Amino acid sequence: MLTIKNLHVKLEEEDKQILKGVDLTVEAGKVHAIMGPNGSGKSTLSYVLSGRDGYEVTEGSAELEGMDLLEMEPEERAAAGLFLAFQYPVEIPGVGNMTFLRTALNAQRKARGEEELSAADFLKEVRAKAKTLKIDADMLKRPVNVGFSGGEKKRNEILQMAMLAPKMCILDETDSGLDVDAMKLVAEGVNALRDAGRGFLVITHYQRLLDHIKPDVVHIMADGRIVKTGGPELALEVENNGYADILAEVN
Amino acid sequence: MALPAQKLTATETLLSSLSLPTAGCTRAAREAALARLQEMGVPGRRDEYWKYTRPDTLIAPEAPSAATFDAGEPMMFDAVERLKIVFVDGVFDAEASDPLELEGVQIERIEDICCKDIHWAKDLYGVLEARGQAPVPRPLAALNTAFAADGVAIHVTGTPSKPISLIYQHASETSDAILHHVIRVESGAEVTILENGPAASRFNKCMEIDIADGGTLHHVRAQGRDHERRAVTHIFTRLGEGSVYKSFTLTVNGVLTRNEQVIELTGDDAVAHVAGACVGDGDFHHDDTVFITHDAVGCESRQVFKKVLRNGATGVFQGKILVKPGAQKTDGYQISQSLLLDDDSQFLAKPELEIYADDVACSHGSTSGAIDETALFYLRSRGVPHKEATNLLTLAFLAEAVDEIEDKSLAEDIVSRLDGWLARRT
């Protein structure tokens, strides 16, 4: 599904290397987790994959089902099935949440040569999905993320993911700022989407999200590289001993 | 005081090309306005009030020519049930207009009331304009009062069932139109006035609005999209106790537009909202100049102006709130913002507050910025193509101004014009 090879990324504006050779393959149907200390480059990886400006790939490649992601515009990547749940979801005053969702969904469908979803069908679907995430009608009407609490913003990300039904989902610290109940909701939302055709890359700082979203593979990222890969037990090791031991071991 | 030589020459040059209509009932008002104009002189580049906008082409004896432009869209407000009053190049067109009959309102051409001795319009024509000449002179409004060739007097005594729609059509490439309307809204009456169209190659329009206690006037205007047209407009509004005035203006294209609104809140608890959204591309200069005077207790005023500028377009905002002594519990809000779609465009803003009462809440803010890159990326990451995302954010930027329109179907019409404008750009 997602194949990243030897990815080197520096900041465009500064001479600062952030990713220093990331190798990672996420297979369809699998959930991979990336853990790592703050500043190790996890968000950078997710931004580079989704096409944000400001980064320069100096070496390596990233492919989604064989397509060269790095050559595509952000909207093309989205239409091809890539989705990033932002660590910091963006507020857009003046754009209604519903308008936003419908515009995005129909733009992707159009790009793929599919029919646009009718207003009625869209409404039905969004209401049903919002309900399971405990997103009320008022939140759907409000401008995108404006005045949403931290938890509401994260649930809104998952709603978008559910509506857009991407093939490859990247979640960047979707658990941060969530209480246990909100985290369960989010995890349920994610688990509901798990299927054989879909890959997940779950970035998290803490183990606790992984209690609810069971990963198949866990990677540890440090200083711009994947330094260790293992099964779910690796997450527990981090939980119990912190990163220090692992980092000492690989250095 | 004698005028500086340059101003005197410019004034005389302009006046030599004009002659006072011989009309009866407005004759005295016109002569007085002419005298005011001669005393003030036409605006010049050195005038503080014209610092950001060049008046040259507005005071030239001949209007610069302007081509008409057909965007291929349905006419503005087409779907709205309304009473149409049509002016072609500034001349009333009876054929194209509806009969001037509607319950709750009397409508007459200024020309037709001139012979009558006693008429309410006599107490309004040129009166609010004259009051509005202090503390800042507005010579082009005096010029308008003196030389207006046409216009209507609208007397609102009830609540007409549909809006009164002033439609301005631009036919001749060299037309130079001066229109003057007076509107009196009686106590408890309520009306919606619509205006649309490019009017003429050069258009000078003045509207005087007197709203009695408890009266309400909604004003929605769409200034035409002919690229080369020029316009200077003044709206003078006086509000009585508990009365309401809500005005929204959309401006699309036009090489030069100066819209002045002079509002006096003279009765307690009156409410005045003025809003504007403008979108301009290239050779486009748009100036909103607003002067709101609070002269009563507990009044609310709101100014919301948004400008989208690209390709070297210029936006100007001069907005003042004056709170007179004794105008306690004043609530004044003013915001002016521009969205600059490139580095060539500019926004010049001069927000002012002058407050002589102690128990007031006034705020103002002015900002100028580019498209929010973070929001743009967020939209694109969800699959919305670059151009569509930019357009969505542009409309979002204008939303606060458009939201000032209370009638949702009128607001939708305005948004569809903005959509059209954006779609015509790549």
Ligand SMILES: Nc1ncnc2c1ncn2[C@@H]1O[C@H](COP(=O)(O)OP(=O)(O)O)[C@@H](O)[C@H]1O
């Ligand atoms: N736009 C940027 N400007 C400056 N520094 C940046 C920028 N983006 C990332 N960085 C730096 O790159 C490193 C990795 O950041 P990030 O990818 O956010 O890490 P993580 O998500 O793992 O906490 C940090 O040192 C961060 O300060």
Ligand SMILES: [Mg+2]
């Ligand atoms: Mg991060």
